[in-house]
Every structure is written in C-alpha cells, then in structure tokens.
Amino acid sequence: MGPELIALLMFAAMMLMLLTGQRVFGAIGFVATVSALLLWGEGGYEMPFSAAFKLFNWYPLLTLPLFIYMGYMLSESGIASDLYRAFHVWFGPLKGGLAVGTIGLMVVISAMNGLSVAGMAIGASIALPEMLRRGYDKIMITGVIQAGSSLGILVPPSVVLVLYGMIARQPIGQLWLAGVFPGLLLAGLFMLYIIIRCRIQPQLGPPLPAEERQIPMREKLKLLRAGITPLLIFFSMTGLFLMGITSLVESSAVGATGATLAALFKGRLSRQVMEDTLRKSVGVSCMFMWVILSALCFGAVFDGLGAVKAIESLFIERWGLSPWGILVMMQLSYLLMGTFLDDTAMLVIVAPLYVPLVISLGFDPIWYGVLYTITCQVAYMTPPFGYNLFLMRAMAPPEISLLDIYRSIIPFVMVMIVGLALVTLFPQIALWLPNQYYGK
Numbered sequence: 001m002g003p004e005l006i007a008l009l010m011f012a013a014m015m016l017m018l019l020t021g022q023r024v025f026g027a028i029g030f031v032a033t034v035s036a037l038l039l040w041g042e043g044g045y046e047m048p049f050s051a052a053f054k055l056f057n058w059y060p061l062l063t064l065p066l067f068i069y070m071g072y073m074l075s076e077s078g079i080a081s082d083l084y085r086a087f088h089v090w091f092g093p094l095k096g097g098l099a100v101g102t103i104g105l106m107v108v109i110s111a112m113n114g115l116s117v118a119g120m121a122i123g124a125s126i127a128l129p130e131m132l133r134r135g136y137d138k139i140m141i142t143g144v145i146q147a148g149s150s151l152g153i154l155v156p157p158s159v160v161l162v163l164y165g166m167i168a169r170q171p172i173g174q175l176w177l178a179g180v181f182p183g184l185l186l187a188g189l190f191m192l193y194i195i196i197r198c199r200i201q202p203q204l205g206p207p208l209p210a211e212e213r214q215i216p217m218r219e220k221l222k223l224l225r226a227g228i229t230p231l232l233i234f235f236s237m238t239g240l241f242l243m244g245i246t247s248l249v250e251s252s253a254v255g256a257t258g259a260t261l262a263a264l265f266k267g268r269l270s271r272q273v274m275e276d277t278l279r280k281s282v283g284v285s286c287m288f289m290w291v292i293l294s295a296l297c298f299g300a301v302f303d304g305l306g307a308v309k310a311i312e313s314l315f316i317e318r319w320g321l322s323p324w325g326i327l328v329m330m331q332l333s334y335l336l337m338g339t340f341l342d343d344t345a346m347l348v349i350v351a352p353l354y355v356p357l358v359i360s361l362g363f364d365p366i367w368y369g370v371l372y373t374i375t376c377q378v379a380y381m382t383p384p385f386g387y388n389l390f391l392m393r394a395m396a397p398p399e400i401s402l403l404d405i406y407r408s409i410i411p412f413v414m415v416m417i418v419g420l421a422l423v424t425l426f427p428q429i430a431l432w433l434p435n436q437y438y439g440k
Contacts, residue, residue: 007353010035010301025287029294032301039301047300061166065285066252067157070233070259071109072277077263079229083108088130089215096198096205098134099144102127103190106148110155110183111234120149124396137204138400140197143408146392147190147416150377154370155183156238157255164347164369167296168355171366172248173241177434178366182374185429186419193415229266233258242437298352323361330354334375335382347372367423370430374420381409381416 010031017027036044087101094100102123109123123145131141153160156176165172198205233255241251263269321329333350358368381389392405423429 006035006039010298014298023290025290025294028298029290032294032297035301036297047297050300061289062249063157063162063172063252064159064289065281066249066256067159067162068284069277069281070252070255072280073256073259073263073273074230074233075109076273076277076280077259077266077268079262079266079268083230093207094195095202095207096194097207098127098131098136099141099194099198099205100191102131102141102144103148103187103194106151107155107183107187108230110152111157111230120145120392123149124392128396132397132399134208135206139404139408140194140204141408142392142396142400142405143410143412144190144194146381146389146405146409147412148187150381150416151183151187153377154179154186154373156180157252158373160347160373161369164351164372167347167351168365168369170369174366174434174438175369176238177242177437178370178430179373180433181429182370182419182423185422186374186416189415189419190412193411197411229262233262323363326357326361327363330357331371331375334372335379347376364427364431366434367427367430370423371420374416374423378413378416378420381413 014027014031017031032047033044036047038044040047083105087105088098091097091101091104105127106123128141128145131144132138152158156179158176158179161175161179162172164170165175194205236258237251237255240246240254241248246254260269263273330350355365355368359365389402389405389409393400393402396405428435
C-alpha cells in the first residue's frame with residue numbers, strides 16, 4: 001500500500017471519528033496512535049511518546065494559558081464594557097456609527113485576548129443588545145459581530161498564530177507582526193462597508209438622537225480613559241517583547257499581571273471574577289494542550305510515512321500544477337473543512353502536510369500563516385455549517401433566527417475575500433513590518 005493511500009485512509013478515519021461527535025484531540029490522537037502501531041508494530045509506541053515530550057519541552061507553550069487568562073480577566077472584570085461606552089459616544093452620531101464602533105471594540109478586544117470566541121461573546125452580550133435597542137437592522141449587526149470577532153485570531157497577540165508557530169516551527173514574533181496590517185486592513189474594510197451601506201440605506205443604522213449627542217467635550221474626553229488601560233497592557237506586553245527586554249513567555253506574564261492589576265485598581269477583582277476567569281482559562285488552555293499534543297502525534301506519523309513528499313509529487317509531477325495552483329487548492333481545502341471544523345482543528349490536521357509543501361514551493365511560511373488565518377475565518381463563517389454561525393446562534397437573542405445569521409454574514413465574507421486577495425497578491429502587506437523590524 002502506497003503512502004498516498006495510507007494518508008487518504010488516515011484522513012478518512014479521522015473524519016469518520018469527528019463525525020461521531022468525538023473530541024478533536026481524541027479523534028486525531030487515536031488515528032495517529034493506531035496508525036503508528038499498524039505501520040511499525042511495537043516500535044510505533046515511540047512516536048506519540050516522543051511527540052508528547054517534544055510538547056513538554058516546548059517553552060513558548062507557557063504563553064497560551066497566560067494570554068487566555070489575560071483576555072478573560074479583562075472581559076469578566078467589565079473593562080471591555082467601559083471601552084464600548086467610549087466607542088458608543090464617539091461614533092454614535094455617525095450613520096452606522098455604533099456598528100463602526102463595535103468593529104473598533106473588536107480590534108481592541110483582539111489585541112487583549114487573541115481568541116475569536118471571546119470577541120464574539122463580548123460583542124453579543126454588550127454591543128448587540130444596545131444596537132437592537134437603537135433600531136439597527138438585526139441582520140446587519142449580527143454580521144458585524146461575527147466579522148469583528150474574526151479579527152481575534154489575526155491581530156496580536158493571536159493565540160492561533162502562536163499555535164501555527166509551534167506546529168510550523170516559525171518565530172512567534174514575526175507571525176505577530178505579520179498579522180498587524182492584514183488585521184487592520186480587514187477592520188478598515190469592514191468599517192468602510194458599514195459606512196457606505198448605511199449611507200445608501202440610513203434605516204439600517206440610524207445615528208444617535210440629537211439629545212444624546214449633546215455631550216460636553218469634557219465628558220467625551222473623560223470616556224476615552226476607558227481605552228487607556230487596555231492599550232497600556234497591550235503596548236507594555238508586545239512592546240517589551242519586540243524591544244528584546246522580555247521573552248515571549250515573560251511578555252505573556254506581563255499581560256496577565258497587567259490585566260489583574262487593572263481589575264484590582266478599578267475595584268472589580270472579586271472572588272467571583274477570579275473564579276470565573278480561572279475556570280474558563282484552565283478549560284480553554286487544557287483543550288489547546290491536548291489538541292497540540294494530538295497534532296504532533298499525527299505529524300510524526302506523516303513524517304515517518306513520507307506522505308509529505310508523496311503529496312508534493314502528486315501535485316507537481318502527476319497533476320502538473322504550478323506553485324500558485326497548489327496554493328489555491330490548499331486554500332480551497334480550508335474553505336471546505338471550515339464548514340464543519342474550527343480553526344485549531346484545521347491547523348492541526350493539515351499543517352504537517354501543508355507547511356513543508358509551502359516551504360518547498362518557495363513561499364514564505366510567515367506569509368502563509370497569515371493566509372491560513374484569514375482563509376479559515378472565511379471558512380467557518382460560511383453557510384451551511386460554519387462553526388461561527390452556530391456560536392452566534394447560541395449567543396443571539398430569540399428574535400434573531402438562524403436564517404438571519406446566514407444572511408448577515410454574506411457581505412462580510414465577500415469583504416474578507418477581498419482582503420484575502422489583497423494579502424495574497426501583495427505579500428508585503430503582511431511581510432513588510434516583520435521584515436523591517438527584524439532587518440530582513
């Protein structure tokens with residue numbers, strides 16, 4: 001049996017396990033371990049064992065629980081709510097202004113958390129009810145929340161880019177910097193779409209009433225203080241890291257400590273806040289740890305099998321695809337998988353195959369990491385089975401139906417595809433900042 005067929009059988013077995021409702025790490029790890037035993041006998045025990053110790057020796061892994069803790073602490077302590085109030089006042093007079101402000105809020109939340117789920121939870125609980133009360137179109141603002149939350153895995157400190165760096169063996173600092181301009185580009189495109197759409201159809205996003213707009217400038221400036229704390233935390237964390245003063249792990253500790261002190265100084269560090277933050281942080285962190293472990297096991301089997309070389313030979317020698325043709329095929333596979341898998345699962349399933357292939361074709365793996373994050377976000381916001389769609393349905397009020405959610409995301413998916421095309425055609429959007437900083 002050739003390596004291509006074995007690889008196909010492994011993928012088929014893994015998909016079958018996932019369709020039975022098994023946890024992602026269980027399905028991937030089980031298929032990897034059984035495949036190793038069947039292919040190499042008792043010696044196959046060494047592959048998952050070696051992969052496990054490779055994980056335990058990977059020092060940057062300590063950043064994950066600290067970044068996750070930081071995001072949940074800022075959310076649970078209400079600092080994110082204060083920030084939305086500032087956006088509400090400053091952008092409210094503009095047609096569609098609250099929706100534009102929500103995108104701004106999502107950018108800041110992304111810079112504090114690094115997870116799209118946290119951004120959606122904050123948007124759905126804080127921004128969505130307020131915009132509905134103000135007469136905003138429910139379909140448009142549902143799309144705003146989903147699109148804005150997608151920035152969480154692109155803007156640093158992106159947890160998903162950390163995972164990509166670990167699995168692809170790429171420097172985290174370069175990946176973070178590579179995500180800055182593409183993330184801001186997408187946020188700008190979202191805002192531009194909202195402004196244009198609400199100019200054409202003002203009823204979709206009415207401005208605040210005149211009496212609410214007549215707030216003294218002194219009060220408006222006072223509200224801006226809500227943004228000082230998150231920005232100080234973000235710049236102290238990433239700034240110290242990029243200046244070489246702290247390591248990646250130390251910078252994550254700075255962020256976690258800063259978030260805790262901010263909650264303490266605001267008088268919101270209660271026992272309940274700490275308990276909720278720790279419980280959620282531990283749960284999400286453990287999930288990521290198991291997923292990474294199973295991914296390393298799966299990748300070890302593929303390395304031993306020679307499947308990467310076999311697939312490269314299939315694409316180039318048998319099918320005669322150009323490097324760009326292969327890249328397009330890989331991106332399309334993400335769109336397909338994204339209809340029933342989340343970003344982490346997609347990464348651990350195909351990264352062991354795709355990243356070596358990308359490097360062998362002459363593409364920059366840092367740039368490809370940015371393409372991956374954008375593509376998988378487009379994928380699981382796409383009907384009929386997009387992962388984000390069902391998260392939104394679980395968090396939305398009863399008056400917003402699943403059909404509304406499906407309709408809401410279509411224009412934002414089109415905007416994201418435009419952003420993806422721009423980053424694909426002009427790689428320097430992603431690579432200019434890391435190249436400048438690291439002197440390439």
